[in-house]
Amino acid sequence: MIIEVLTLFPELFPGPLSSGVTGRGLNAGLVSLRVHNLRDYTHDRHRQVDDVPYGGGPGMVLKPEPIFEAVRARTGKGPVILLSPQGELLNQGLVRELARHEDLYLICGRYEGVDERVAAHLADREISIGDYILSGGELPAMVLIDAVSRLLTGVLGSEDSPKDESFADDLVEYPHFTRPPLFEGHAVPEVLLSGHHAEIARWRQAQAVERTRRRRPDLLKNNR
Numbered sequence: 001m002i003i004e005v006l007t008l009f010p011e012l013f014p015g016p017l018s019s020g021v022t023g024r025g026l027n028a029g030l031v032s033l034r035v036h037n038l039r040d041y042t043h044d045r046h047r048q049v050d051d052v053p054y055g056g057g058p059g060m061v062l063k064p065e066p067i068f069e070a071v072r073a074r075t076g077k078g079p080v081i082l083l084s085p086q087g088e089l090l091n092q093g094l095v096r097e098l099a100r101h102e103d104l105y106l107i108c109g110r111y112e113g114v115d116e117r118v119a120a121h122l123a124d125r126e127i128s129i130g131d132y133i134l135s136g137g138e139l140p141a142m143v144l145i146d147a148v149s150r151l152l153t154g155v156l157g158s159e160d161s162p163k164d165e166s167f168a169d170d171l172v173e174y175p176h177f178t179r180p181p182l183f184e185g186h187a188v189p190e191v192l193l194s195g196h197h198a199e200i201a202r203w204r205q206a207q208a209v210e211r212t213r214r215r216r217p218d219l220l221k222n223n224r
């Protein structure tokens with residue numbers, strides 16, 4: 001997959017994406033990251049990417065022209081995605097859907113916002129990573145790239161197979177323990193030391209369901 005990113009801060013990439021599973025995916029060529037500086041698509045002397053908002057108000061708004069020009073210069077055929085706090089919430093179902101494309105084009109906003117014509121007439125979709133305010137779309141783009149590229153890197157072991165995951169999506173995980181069996185007075189649940197695999201599987205399933213009920217009841221109402 002080719003992932004292109006349009007940003008005012010190209011130096012932020014690849015950043016954390018160069019480590020771990022995503023780093024291996026990038027190195028192996030399973031994912032190619034192409035980062036474009038929005039300022040390179042301006043033509044005026046001051047390379048101006050933003051302007052004051054029509055109607056007044058605080059802050060600056062990213063101008064449409066450089067963004068439209070950059071996107072129209074792309075070679076890929078995949079979806080153009082605007083990372084935006086107003087977007088559809090990213091979840092694992094959406095990640096799987098995005099992972100099926102040959103290429104993605106990600107637009108990162110900054111400042112107070114992006115001229116609405118980008119969302120309305122250029123982007124195919126608008127995606128948010130959650131209901132909190134960040135300073136720009138770059139970290140959200142990295143989150144999306146991480147989530148998508150780990151599905152493509154083919155390093156998922158038996159315990160984390162896509163099949164297993166599609167089932168596990170609707171539940172939070174069961175608790176994990178490793179040695180020692182007693183740590184600062186806190187014991188590992190006896191069943192995990194028993195060696196009874198069927199009993200362990202039953203216990204884990206029950207734990208996952210109970211934790212989901214308590215911590216993430218929204219997941220039981222099925223978000224896929």
Ligand code: 9D3
Binds near residue numbers: 083128133
């Ligand atoms: C200070 C301006 N904000 C009014 C409360 C609006 C605003 C504009 C731009 C808030 C955040 C941003 C920058 N954030 C993103 O571009 C962004 C984002 C986010 O902030 N949270 C979750 N997902 C995303 S995706 C892009």
